[in-house]
Amino acid sequence: MASxxxxxxxxxxxxxxxxxxxxxxxxxxxxxxxxLQEAGVxxxxxxxxxxxxxxxxxxxxxxxxxxxxxxxxFEVTRERAAASKVGISQLDWAMANTGSLVQxxxxxxxxxxxxxxxxxxxIVETDRLLPDMPAVFSxxxxxxxxxxxxxxxxxxxxxxxRVLTIGVHGPEKLVIVFVDDTAKVN
Amino acid sequence: MRKEFRExxxxxxHNPNLTGALGRFSEAYxxxxxxxxxxxxxxxxxxxxxxxxxxxxxxxxxLAERFAQQAEARGAxxxxxxxxxxxxxxxxxxxxxxxxxxxxxSKSMASEEIHLNPFLEKAGIEVxxxxxxxxxxxxxxxxxxxxxxxxxxxxxxxxxxxxxxxVEAGQTPDIPKLVKFARGKLRTKFLEAGxxxxxxxxxxxxxGSLVIITNEGNARLVTTLPKIHVAIVGxxxxxxxxxxxxxxxTALPRSATAQLLTSYVxxxxxxxxxxDGSPKQLHIILMDNRRTEMSHDPKFKxxxxxxxxxxxLNVCPVFRLVGGHVFGKIYTGGIGTILTAWFDALxxxxxxxSLCIQCGNxxxxxxxxxxxxxxxxxxxxxLAVEKGQTFAQxxxxxxxxxxxxxxxxxxxxxxxxxxxxxxxxxxxxxxxLSDMTEFRSLPAIADVPLRDKFKQVQQPKQKxxxxxxxGCLIDFAYPEMGLAVVKILNKAGIEVxxxxxxxxxxxPARFSGAYEVAAQNAxxxxxxxxxxxxxxxxxxxxxxxxxxxxxxxxxFESLGQTGAVPRARELAAKVVDFxxxxxxxxDEGRLTxxxxxxxxxxTYHDSCHLKRTLNVSQQPRELLSKAGYKISEMYEADMCxxxxxxxxxxxPEISAPILERKLTNIKETGAQMVVMDCPGCVMQxxxxxxxxxxxxxxxxxxxxxxxxxK
Numbered sequence: 001m002a003s004x005x006x007x008x009x010x011x012x013x014x015x016x017x018x019x020x021x022x023x024x025x026x027x028x029x030x031x032x033x034x035x036l037q038e039a040g041v042x043x044x045x046x047x048x049x050x051x052x053x054x055x056x057x058x059x060x061x062x063x064x065x066x067x068x069x070x071x072x073x074f075e076v077t078r079e080r081a082a083a084s085k086v087g088i089s090q091l092d093w094a095m096a097n098t099g100s101l102v103q104x105x106x107x108x109x110x111x112x113x114x115x116x117x118x119x120x121x122x123i124v125e126t127d128r129l130l131p132d133m134p135a136v137f138s139x140x141x142x143x144x145x146x147x148x149x150x151x152x153x154x155x156x157x158x159x160x161x162r163v164l165t166i167g168v169h170g171p172e173k174l175v176i177v178f179v180d181d182t183a184k185v186n
Numbered sequence: 187m188r189k190e191f192r193e194x195x196x197x198x199x200h201n202p203n204l205t206g207a208l209g210r211f212s213e214a215y216x217x218x219x220x221x222x223x224x225x226x227x228x229x230x231x232x233x234x235x236x237x238x239x240x241x242x243x244x245x246x247x248x249l250a251e252r253f254a255q256q257a258e259a260r261g262a263x264x265x266x267x268x269x270x271x272x273x274x275x276x277x278x279x280x281x282x283x284x285x286x287x288x289x290x291x292s293k294s295m296a297s298e299e300i301h302l303n304p305f306l307e308k309a310g311i312e313v314x315x316x317x318x319x320x321x322x323x324x325x326x327x328x329x330x331x332x333x334x335x336x337x338x339x340x341x342x343x344x345x346x347x348x349x350x351x352x353v354e355a356g357q358t359p360d361i362p363k364l365v366k367f368a369r370g371k372l373r374t375k376f377l378e379a380g381x382x383x384x385x386x387x388x389x390x391x392x393x394g395s396l397v398i399i400t401n402e403g404n405a406r407l408v409t410t411l412p413k414i415h416v417a418i419v420g421x422x423x424x425x426x427x428x429x430x431x432x433x434x435x436t437a438l439p440r441s442a443t444a445q446l447l448t449s450y451v452x453x454x455x456x457x458x459x460x461x462d463g464s465p466k467q468l469h470i471i472l473m474d475n476r477r478t479e480m481s482h483d484p485k486f487k488x489x490x491x492x493x494x495x496x497x498x499l500n501v502c503p504v505f506r507l508v509g510g511h512v513f514g515k516i517y518t519g520g521i522g523t524i525l526t527a528w529f530d531a532l533x534x535x536x537x538x539x540s541l542c543i544q545c546g547n548x549x550x551x552x553x554x555x556x557x558x559x560x561x562x563x564x565x566x567x568x569l570a571v572e573k574g575q576t577f578a579q580x581x582x583x584x585x586x587x588x589x590x591x592x593x594x595x596x597x598x599x600x601x602x603x604x605x606x607x608x609x610x611x612x613x614x615x616x617x618x619l620s621d622m623t624e625f626r627s628l629p630a631i632a633d634v635p636l637r638d639k640f641k642q643v644q645q646p647k648q649k650x651x652x653x654x655x656x657g658c659l660i661d662f663a664y665p666e667m668g669l670a671v672v673k674i675l676n677k678a679g680i681e682v683x684x685x686x687x688x689x690x691x692x693x694p695a696r697f698s699g700a701y702e703v704a705a706q707n708a709x710x711x712x713x714x715x716x717x718x719x720x721x722x723x724x725x726x727x728x729x730x731x732x733x734x735x736x737x738x739x740x741x742f743e744s745l746g747q748t749g750a751v752p753r754a755r756e757l758a759a760k761v762v763d764f765x766x767x768x769x770x771x772x773d774e775g776r777l778t779x780x781x782x783x784x785x786x787x788x789t790y791h792d793s794c795h796l797k798r799t800l801n802v803s804q805q806p807r808e809l810l811s812k813a814g815y816k817i818s819e820m821y822e823a824d825m826c827x828x829x830x831x832x833x834x835x836x837x838p839e840i841s842a843p844i845l846e847r848k849l850t851n852i853k854e855t856g857a858q859m860v861v862m863d864c865p866g867c868v869m870q871x872x873x874x875x876x877x878x879x880x881x882x883x884x885x886x887x888x889x890x891x892x893x894x895x896k
Contacts, residue, residue, distance in 0.1 A: 011446065078411070078461035082377060098447040105452075108459045111410045115403060133432050142393035142428060142455035146260065147409075150451035155403040157365060158443070159319035159337055160345050162211055165365045168318055169372065170403025170450070 004096045004129055005178070011099030012176060015153030016166055021126065021178040028179045029060065032121055035175060036069045036086055039119055043071040045083040049117070050076045052109040054090030056123050056182065076109035078116075087113030087171070090123040091151070093139065094178075097132045098152055101176065104140060105149035114151065120171040122151070126180045187836075191512075191537045195839055198508040204331075204339045205507055205843075211338065212506040216822075218444035219497070219551070226436065228553075234433040236555035239491035242425050243481045246490075249391040249424040250472050256394030257470055260456030266421075268474040270300035276471060277302065277383070277416055278309055284414060284467075286311065286380035290372075292398070292405040293317040294385030295333065295494065296418045296473055298516045299529050302383075314375045316404040318368055325352040331510030333496040333518060334442050339509050372404075382408035386419045387493070388434055389472075392427045395455040396470065399438065399448040406450055413460050414467040421477050422490040434493055437553035441495035480528050485564050485744075489524045491554030496521075498548035498558055503826045503844050504541050513538050520548050520558040527565050532572065539565045541840070543833050544697060545826035546798035566699030567744070589689040589710065593635070596662045600631040611876050625842035626834075626873030629663040636665035640684040643672060648681035652722040653715055655761075657730035658690050659865040667865060670888040671726050671764060677895050678776040680722075687714030691733035692741070694832050701741055705750075708738040712753050715760075723757065726764040726888055728796035728864045729831065734761040736799065763796065764888055765863055769805040772812065778896045783814025785894070789857040790817055791848070791871065792824035793864035806863055806887045813894035818855040822847075829870035845874045852882060859883040861890050 009019040022028040041049040049072045051057070057074075066072050073080055081087060089110050091101040101122055105111050114120045130136050140148055155170030166172050198204055242249055254264040265276055281289065289311060291297065303313045303324070315324040319336040323329065326348045330336030337345070342359040349357040349364065353371055357364065384405050388397040396417050398405045409415050425431070431453075439445040457468045480486050499505045499519030510518030514534065517525040520542060527535035542562040549557060603612060611627035636656050652675060660668045672682045692707030711734070715723050725731040738754040771777040790807055797803045803824070807817055828834060828844030848871060852860045860882060862868060872884035 015445075015449070078377075082373075100447055106458050108410065108461050108463075111406060112461065115406050115410060133435065134429075137429070137432065142390070142395045142453060146454060146456035147458045148453040148455075149406070150447065152445075152447045152449050152451075154449065156401050156449055157318045158401075159317070159322065159335060160340075160342050160361050160364060161207065162335065162338065163342075163361045165362055168365055168369055168402035168404070169316065169376070169407055 004131060005126065008094055008096040008099055008129060011097065012153065013099070015099055016156075017099065017153045017174040017176055019176045019178070021180070023180045025056070025179055025182050028123070028177050032088065032177060033065070033068055035121060036072060039086050041069055041071045041086055046085065047071055048073060048080060048084040049086040049088065050081050050084045050113045052076050052087070052089040052107070052113045054123065056090045056179070076112050078112060081112035081116040084113075084117040086119040086121060087117035088121040088123070089113045092128060093136055094124045094129045094176075095132060095136050095150070096129060100150050100152040102136050102140065103149045103151070104145040105147040106145045111147070111149070114149075115170050118167065118171055119173040119175065120154075121175045121177060123177045123179060125182055126178045187537055187540065192839070194512050195508055195837070198512050199839060199843060201339070203341050204509045207338055208506040208509055212500055215444065215500045219441065222440040222444040222446060226440070231433050231437050232553045232555050235437060235493065235553050236491050238425055238430045238433065239493070239554055240488070243422065243487050243490040245426070246421050246424065246478055246481050249426060250421055252391040253389055253394055253424055254472065256391065257456070258394075260394055261465070262394065262456055262468040262470050264470045264472060266472040266474075268478070270473070270475050273300055273418065273471050273473050274302055274305045278306060278311075280414065280416065280469060281306070281311055281381055282309075284380060286414065288312045288314065288375060288379045289381045289383055290314050290316050290375050290379040290408050290412065291383040292385070292400060292408045293320055294383060294418050295516065296385050296420045297383060298330070299420075299475065300473070302418075314372065314379070316372050316376070316408060317400070318365065318402060321368060321372065322348060325349070329511070329515040331518065332499060333494060333522065339511065376407045376411050379412045381414040381416060382412040383416045383418065384408055386417050386423055387438065388425055388431055389419045389423045389470075390428050390431060391424055393455055395428065395453050397431055397435070398452045398454065399435075399450065401443070401445075401449045403450050405452055409452060409454060411461065413464065414469070416469045416471065418471045418473060421472050421474055422492070438493050438495050441497040441551065441553050476528050486524070486528065486561060488554075488556050489521070489528070489561060491556055492521050492525075493553055495553055497551045497553070501547040501551050503545060503547065503828070504543055504840055507840060507843055508541070512541070520562065521556065524558065524561050524565065532565070532568060535565050536569055539569065540836060543826055543828070543830035543840075545794040545830070547826070550798060563696065563699070564744070566697070567701050568699075570699035589687070592690065596631060596635070600633055600662075603630055611873070625838060625877060626845060626870060627876040628873055629869055631662050632665050634665070636661045636668040637684060637686065639665050639669065640672075643669065645672070645676055645681050648679055650679060651681045651683055651718070651720045652724050653683045653685055653718055653720045655688055655691075655711070655715060655723055655725040655730060655734060656684070657725060657727040657865070659869060660726060664865050664868065664886070667726055667886045667888055670886070670892040671724065673892050674768060674777070674888065674895060675724070678771045683718050683720065685714040685717060687717070689714075691730040693729050693733050693737070696733070696737055696741065697831055697833075701745055704737070705741045705745055705747060708733075708741055708754065709750065712738065712750075712757050715757055716753065721760060722762060722767070723760045724762055724764060724767055726863070726886065727866065728763055728793050728800060729866055731761060731763040732795045732799045734758065763800055763802060763863065765796075765806040765809060766800075766802055768891065769809055772809065779812050779814070779894055780896055783894055785814040786816065787818045787855070787857045788815045788859045788861050788890070789820045789852055789855040790823060791820070791827065791852070791860055791862040791867060793862055793867045794826050796863050797824045802863075806861070809887065809891055810861060813891055815890070818857050820851040820855045822851055827867050827870045829866045831866065834870060841870075845870055849874050849878055849880070853880060857882070859885060861885050861887050863887050
């Protein structure tokens with residue numbers, strides 16, 4: 001797995017994504033909390049954070065989490081997402097050869113948290129790392145979901161004088177968090 | 187050519203922002219594209235795309251039906267129509283029925299093709315483009331100048347002015363700030379819009395899926411926030427199987443923007459939940475607008491293999507000078523010329539087709555394997571048939587078709603030019619002809635053409651004989667190149683014949699769309715060159731070689747003169763270009779170079795037809811190196827010199843700056859000599875060097891090799 005992860009990391013960083021990897025869920029969670037605090041997430045409009053429901057949250061006490069990060073919400077509405085600084089979601093697969101993340105994005109909360117806030121924190125289980133597009137399409141097909149999303153780095157444009165500028169309509173920062181062992185919190 | 191068209195070219199060429207931005211981009215693109223394709227077998231990928239898109243183009247009807255069934259089974263509404271007016275009306279009705287007041291759009295060329303925005307705005311609906319470049323030009327009241335980078339012609343200062351005037355005063359030309367400003371303003375629109383309109387990069391029949399790619403993320407918002415999603419899909423976007431998505435997504439981002447993948451790819455295969463939990467209304471409009479008709483045209487069907495990456499624009503020596511606006515309002519560049527001829531009208535391509543210099547750069551990078559220059563020639567031919575040729579063209583070609591008259595006129599011209607000529611150049615021509623000598627001198631027509639000099643050449647009698655096809659330039663302007671070829675072949679023990687009946691290869695007529703004239707030239711040459719029963723026909727002009735080897739056959743075929751094809755093939759099999767033949771003779775040990783020669787530094791210019799049609803580029807370099815020259819490669823060695831046959835006469839305003847780049851690249855090598863295989867390029871580059879005053883010799887490879895062989 002080491003080399004495929006290195007490929008992913010190199011490709012994703014080449015398109016301005018951050019890539020982090022944690023052996024255990026607890027460490028990953030602490031990292032996310034720290035990033036939310038650093039981003040200045042608070043209980044006031046434009047400073048909220050929204051977290052779309054995902055397997056990573058299983059076994060995690062959400063109330064305790066909100067105590068640690070006031071302004072964090074697990075109820076993702078359009079208004080709340082639009083007033084959030086950070087969105088968090090779990091992605092289904094990572095695709096190494098282009099440094100991309102792939103998701104069944106049919107549930108709307110998954111799209112809201114990864115489009116409207118400035119920062120998107122994307123959690124992926126390390127064993128969901130696949131080499132390339134054919135491998136991805138052997139696991140997710142349109143027959144299973146009406147919306148498949150590929151995300152490769154943050155939102156970008158070069159429409160003015162061809163100068164690369166990060167963060168147009170989508171997030172200006174993509175923080176990818178790999179978790180090796182998701183079995184238990186502690 | 188209308189005065190307005192010429193003016194639009196001149197305005198573009200003299201717009202330093204435009205030519206600067208496009209020039210820098212095309213230079214960077216070449217490198218970054220190559221890097222993006224590292225580890226990918228481009229030929230394999232594009233063969234797959236051409237095959238799958240080609241299949242789709244032959245089964246449009248079937249695929250449209252299958253797509254509609256699948257998408258409807260999953261809850262989408264599919265509307266299929268041939269008529270752009272019905273597309274517009276469908277969307278307006280839908281908007282009005284649902285009380286939509288504001289529409290957000292992600293980029294859709296199909297919607298631009300049918301002028302959707304003004305139609306909806308007239309009905310009182312606000313329509314907002316959300317792709318940054320598209321929004322800028324929408325605010326500025328302009329049209330896209332590039333298919334992928336619509337506002338590439340504008341500076342940040344101009345963008346700031348547009349924002350200040352149209353949206354909110356006080357914007358400064360700071361790119362990150364301008365982008366943030368756009369984000370803020372358009373965010374409000376996303377949130378209030380009742381309808382989102384997108385295009386689609388691929389529509390998969392098997393699964394009823396739409397594949398939409400963006401970098402900014404606007405398509406994700408357009409398909410998520412409004413309660414209605416309308417996708418306008420040109421039916422050429424249909425592909426049969428879901429697996430067909432892979433090669434297109436492999437090539438499209440790499441070819442378009444040199445990315446491994448765009449930031450976002452969305453694959454939508456049915457209605458998704460809205461933010462209030464209700465199911466989204468998904469309407470998919472399959473728009474024909476002459477695409478089916480195009481698929482029935484044996485020549486133009488292949489244009490439906492286009493995946494709209496615009497790489498043909500990015501490598502085009504003409505596009506990088508004039509940009510998109512010269513081409514028209516929607517589809518630009520080489521492929522744009524073809525699409526405009528079909529989706530708008532053939533006559534709309536009348537002027538823009540003349541912009542193609544036929545260098546073939548685009549054929550090397552097209553992921554759909556479309557022969558863009560070939561199709562543009564076909565447009566030229568159809569236009570010539572439709573409107574007939576101008577009097578002047580007719581007069582010229584009737585002369586070219588009468589060999590004796592043509593040749594006697596050239597002889598007369600050789601005398602008539604005397605007062606204008608000095609040191610073998612004509613530097614100034616009077617009156618309207620002066621454009622021809624403004625940026626480069628022209629070669630004087632030789633006192634004695636090759637066909638007459640040839641009779642004086644003493645050749646040892648040999649068993650092995652080859653026929654020499656001179657072509658007009660070597661025959662009448664540069665006979666010394668022909669004599670060099672003869673001498674070299676003699677050294678290899680080959681006797682050279684000069685079939686008297688040979689005449690113009692027909693390329694000028696073909697490139698003007700006058701295929702009948704070209705076919706007559708072909709017949710005359712086939713007769714002359716097959717008469718002597720030789721195995722080899724050698725030409726030292728790549729354009730002529732291509733004519734003899736490929737175009738004669740193609741010409742007869744497209745005119746339906748199939749009876750003439752076998753003899754054309756017989757000739758084609760014997761034809762070989764100078765460097766390929768000489769390389770072969772050297773490899774066989776029939777020609778040997780003098781040993782230990784150190785002849786100094788030269789640089790080599792690849793001629794378009796030699797490199798890209800005949801696939802010859804290493805042979806001349808190897809021969810020159812073996813002769814004792816040290817080759818110092820110039821930047822963009824295989825970029826067109828701007829000659830393009832009569833192109834340099836028709837569009838000197840474009841030919842001149844292309845030549846200027848070439849001269850600069852040659853000079854920057856520090857070599858005192860530039861060598862090439864094409865007498866046309868010699869004419870252009872030597873003439874340019876003469877006007878420029880640079881003391882750099884411009885020579886045909888044959889002349890450089892002749893004295894270095896034993």
